[in-house]
Amino acid sequence: MQTTAPNSLLSIRGLHKEYVAGNAILKGIDIDIAEQGIIAIIGPSGTGKSTLLRCINRLIDPTQGQILLEQEDLSQASGKQLRTLRRKIGMVFQEYNLVERLTVIENVLTGRLGYMSAWDAWRRKFSQEDINTAFQLLEAVGLAEHAKKRADSLSGGQRQRVGIARAVMQNPRLLLADEPTSSLDPKTAVEIMELLERFAEEKNMPALVNIHDVNLARRYAKRMIGMSNGVVIYDGAPEGITDDHLKQIYGGESWLV
Amino acid sequence: MGLEWERIQQGLGQASALLDRMFPPNFSRWELLLSGLAESLEIAIIASIAGIVLSLFFGLFSARNLMPNWVSIPMRGLIALCRTFHPVIIAILFVKSVGFGALAGILTLVVASIGFIAKLFAEAIEEISLKQVEAVRATGAGFVSVILFSVMPQVFARFIGFSTYQLDSNLRNSTMVGIVGAGGLGGTLFSAFQRFDYDFVAAILITIIAIIMVGEFLSNIVRRIFS
Numbered sequence: 001m002q003t004t005a006p007n008s009l010l011s012i013r014g015l016h017k018e019y020v021a022g023n024a025i026l027k028g029i030d031i032d033i034a035e036q037g038i039i040a041i042i043g044p045s046g047t048g049k050s051t052l053l054r055c056i057n058r059l060i061d062p063t064q065g066q067i068l069l070e071q072e073d074l075s076q077a078s079g080k081q082l083r084t085l086r087r088k089i090g091m092v093f094q095e096y097n098l099v100e101r102l103t104v105i106e107n108v109l110t111g112r113l114g115y116m117s118a119w120d121a122w123r124r125k126f127s128q129e130d131i132n133t134a135f136q137l138l139e140a141v142g143l144a145e146h147a148k149k150r151a152d153s154l155s156g157g158q159r160q161r162v163g164i165a166r167a168v169m170q171n172p173r174l175l176l177a178d179e180p181t182s183s184l185d186p187k188t189a190v191e192i193m194e195l196l197e198r199f200a201e202e203k204n205m206p207a208l209v210n211i212h213d214v215n216l217a218r219r220y221a222k223r224m225i226g227m228s229n230g231v232v233i234y235d236g237a238p239e240g241i242t243d244d245h246l247k248q249i250y251g252g253e254s255w256l257v
Numbered sequence: 258m259g260l261e262w263e264r265i266q267q268g269l270g271q272a273s274a275l276l277d278r279m280f281p282p283n284f285s286r287w288e289l290l291l292s293g294l295a296e297s298l299e300i301a302i303i304a305s306i307a308g309i310v311l312s313l314f315f316g317l318f319s320a321r322n323l324m325p326n327w328v329s330i331p332m333r334g335l336i337a338l339c340r341t342f343h344p345v346i347i348a349i350l351f352v353k354s355v356g357f358g359a360l361a362g363i364l365t366l367v368v369a370s371i372g373f374i375a376k377l378f379a380e381a382i383e384e385i386s387l388k389q390v391e392a393v394r395a396t397g398a399g400f401v402s403v404i405l406f407s408v409m410p411q412v413f414a415r416f417i418g419f420s421t422y423q424l425d426s427n428l429r430n431s432t433m434v435g436i437v438g439a440g441g442l443g444g445t446l447f448s449a450f451q452r453f454d455y456d457f458v459a460a461i462l463i464t465i466i467a468i469i470m471v472g473e474f475l476s477n478i479v480r481r482i483f484s
Contacts, residue, residue: 057395059391059394084397085397086394086397087397089395090396093391093392095388097391097392099389099393099406099411100386100389101413101414102406110407111396112396113393113396113397113398118399118401118402118405121398121401121402121405122401122405170396170397
């Protein structure tokens with residue numbers, strides 16, 4: 001096992017996950033992340049990309065291994081400590097996962113729930129500062145005029161923008177995005193990637209993005225991680241990824257033409 | 258059974274005699290009617306409020322997708338127990354255990370409310386989208402906040418629907434529990450029957466019809482507000 005790089009924000013060591021005993025999805029993942037910007041994770045469906053992201057914020061419990069966020073071990077955290085760590089990790093979902101019956105602005109404000117007591121949440125007592133920030137974020141994602149609409153009245157691209165605003169609302173140290181563009185048309189997908197890139201830069205944080213579209217990944221990523229069968233095959237600059245790597249990651253080559 | 262044409266004819270004759278004596282309805286003892294009605298309404302409203310609040314928690318705790326088995330299984334058992342007996346039987350049990358009067362009626366209808374609302378509410382919760390719950394959990398929100406901001410928005414309108422339906426049902430049943438001595442208009446109705454005051458019986462029945470219709474109207478308004 002490697003030692004932890006002292007200055008990395010996130011460092012994953014020997015991460016294993018088995019949903020069914022003896023059938024590992026993740027087979028010893030080691031990743032260090034210190035830099036800001038988009039880090040694309042590519043790989044075929046079912047290779048554990050989603051599982052990897054969900055282990056990081058513990059929506060899924062890892063079977064084995066360490067996940068250190070700013071030197072705190074997420075894999076062992078529970079209760080209050082886990083919630084405090086989750087606050088530092090904003091997550092964007094493939095199907096947006098907005099609370100459909102809440103308004104757009106309420107959805108953005110849910111990003112602050114980790115900072116509030118249950119009593120304040122019950123009274124919907126968000127601080128004026130949070131409300132101002134939420135409106136600024138909606139402005140930044142171009143949805144200011146939709147603030148009072150119900151989330152289920154928005155289009156897919158608009159919903160994903162709200163999802164991003166909600167994640168950024170947490171004031172996170174790290175963004176996770178699980179296939180954020182897979183449900184969207186190509187033009188909207190590019191807009192969403194740009195938005196992720198912009199927030200990653202503005203907030204000086206890394207954004208780990210699971211993505212199917214290798215070209216889109218190459219265009220925005222500062223670093224690419226290729227996964228196949230639960231292990232990391234490639235980890236480095238997007239320029240360094242060759243057709244051979246892609247063959248190794250996805251298998252076959254007919255799709256490369 | 259001895260059910261012959263003659264028997265039916267006899268019965269029809271009696272029914273027409275009964276109707277003759279019921280009309281015109283006699284509202285002269287309106288004070289008695291009104292106090293019985295007031296007690297029934299109180300029973301229905303207090304029982305509904307208590308039942309709705311308890312059902313909110315019982316339903317939540319028995320939802321298998323949010324609660325561990327050791328919480329949900331006993332809760333489901335409790336709710337099933339509430340549904341087992343007809344309200345008349347529960348009312349008799351409460352009259353025997355806490356004595357005659359409105360308290361027995363209230364307890365009866367609380368039990369009936371839990372049996373209905375909590376069960377349907379739990380089922381509604383079990384049908385929610387867990388994706389929305391997952392997203393709110395990922396923000397670092399605590400358990401209560403997750404419930405408030407991702408579960409409740411998905412089920413609240415249905416909860417209001419179940420609750421208003423149960424309020425309707427409690428209004429109806431609050432006029433029944435009196436028959437076994439658990440307070441309200443049913444007691445007045447029962448003694449009017451026993452004294453053959455059929456014109457007063459008619460007055461009571463008309464009052465019950467009116468109150469049920471008003472209840473229906475009000476619950477429609479509530480449903481519209483929350484949907």
